[in-house]
Amino acid sequence: MDNENIATNDAASSVSVETGSQWQRLSVIAILYFTFSNIKNLAQGLIYVVPALAVTANVTDNIHSNGTYIGIAVLVLSTTMSGVVSFFMYTFRVHNAHIEIHHGVFSRRFTNLPFWRIQNVKIEHPFYYRPFGYALVVLDTAGSASEEANIVAVPNDYAQALKKQVLAFNAQNTAPQPEESEVDANVPHGSDEVVLNRRSITDLIIHGITNNRVWILLGAAAPFYDDVFSRISGWLASKGLQLNQLVGEQTIAWWQFGLYALVIVMMLMAAIALVSVGGALFTFYGYTLSRQDDRYIRRSGLLNKQEVSMRASRIQMITAKQDWLDKVLKRVNLYFEQNVSTQQHGQELMSPNKLIVPSVTEAEALALAQEVMPNSSYQRHDYLSISKRFILHWGIVGLAVPFALFVTVGIITAHLDIVVMSMSVCLLLLVVIGLRWWRWGIATDQKHIYVRRGRVGVDYLCFEPYKIQALVIKQSIFMKRRKLASIKFVLASGSVTVPFLPEDYVFSLADKVVHNVESTQRSWM
């Protein structure tokens, strides 16, 4: 972990932030921003329409007609014009410790933000601003991380000066933190930042390989599958492999067919991994995680430099996630989760509710977790395992009926291969259930609750019990007879369940946690 200090911009102090009572236009370069953001909004909307359009084009077979060309031209023209129109409709001023913005094309909006309402100021550098030295200032107001306003294009110096002034204004006027927050005596106060972690290109490549977020791309490419498949089979045929021969006539054994299918799937997965690596590099290039006073800030981005920040007290839970590929490479994805917002379901990478440190080593993850939640250690030996009845339960509920079904079908139709395949699939699923049972465990110490779970890779969750919102104890009638129970902790960032624990352990833990919440009365934010 490095311990550098990011120097503040001295030139910023000489730039005056007040713009007077006159309404200002943005710099002309804002047109670029508006155009890009309009295109992005259009694309996000179109991504659902494109497959449908492609299918209709296929069916009606007029993709090269004049109609489509005119349609495309109109689309392109309107998006460029929209950028110019948005630029003319946007004026702002910074006056009397207020930031006021008039914006909006069809529905005009007036945003008036007093400095004291601004929680955080983020400065972002999209790639088309960087050669010209401009910045995008994002003003963060509500505690639930919903961005309310942004000043679209101002010079870098002005942006830094504005940020400094707003944060200084708020630091003067807010009450000091209550004594519950543990302030590290070694951290200097003030606007210095301490860098906690950087990710190198190797780490990002590893992250790309282990995290595939390309399913949307696959979905968007759906209209082209026909084309792609016919090209691939043509290529294979030229190499001497006739796919029709394989599938149509029974000239090969089913295990050979399975082998061919496996090879094709692996090739596909390699291709997906490459695209995923590209995506990871794009989003996480130049990643730094730093701490400034009580905030954790993550900055990254290849073309668009973006930042996400989170106050330490808002962190509900630390999750160290590791799937099977991560385990092979001995890496962990660390997430600091704050409260859930109902919007932006798909944008996990840039979500303001989860601070992600991608693909850290296990030692680094533990160190970072101890930095954020002092005196916690999720690598421990005293995890209480869940009961083996978990395997029995899922074996019966999940596997028995389908297994019986397939076996009877196989026996009736006298296809031995169906029986064999269903038995091997069931065996595999039983192994996975067994692994899941093995990993699941819970541990507590004075200040934290730890949950370990996973299948091949191991996930660790760590949270402080006083932050829970509610608690649910669940028992089926069979579990009651065996004196087992499941416990679910509801946090603002989501719920954590541990099933099949001893009943008296569950009730005594629940009593302790509820007593903790109610008697200490600590805020969860």
Place this chain on the structure above:
Amino acid sequence: MTVSQAYPVETFSNEQLEAQGLPTLAALALTDISPRYRIVNISLALFITVLLSAVVVVLRLQPFFMLPDPLLSKFPFVLAGIIALGSGWVIYHLLADVRIKYSVREQDLNLQSGLVFQTLACQPILRVQHVEIKRGPLARLAGLASLQVFSAGGALHTFEIPGLPVERAQQLRQFVLDHKALSAK
């Protein structure tokens, strides 16, 4: 105001039942909800089942136009399916609704419910964001209401006590709103 000023140690209590001093969820004194809740649910289930069966029977027996043959042959299965699902629904409400019980302690609300999977949900009043009383049209006729308690745990984890008599629901809502610990934090 610090925590110890708001809740001086001597006056803090939460129905201490055990000699050790910690209140326990295993020994809650639970109250039933109104029996009308079950009646309302069963009536609704019966009504819908009978309605759907009537529609299917009428379609089959009406003299205005002939249904295509595959549909005709499926008719007994469809009717049997509707009746089976309907009776399952009725039996579920018959058995499950009587098991819904709640308990109010000084610092939290508790709800026990469930037929095969019994759940006990505990909602500390400290974490309540807001309280609502929900009354559907049938509930209004029966003089019942449902108390919905929202925390920051998200919409999936809303604590809800159904089938309360209206006055009781309003009483509970007022209790939560007047509670000293209630805050947006």
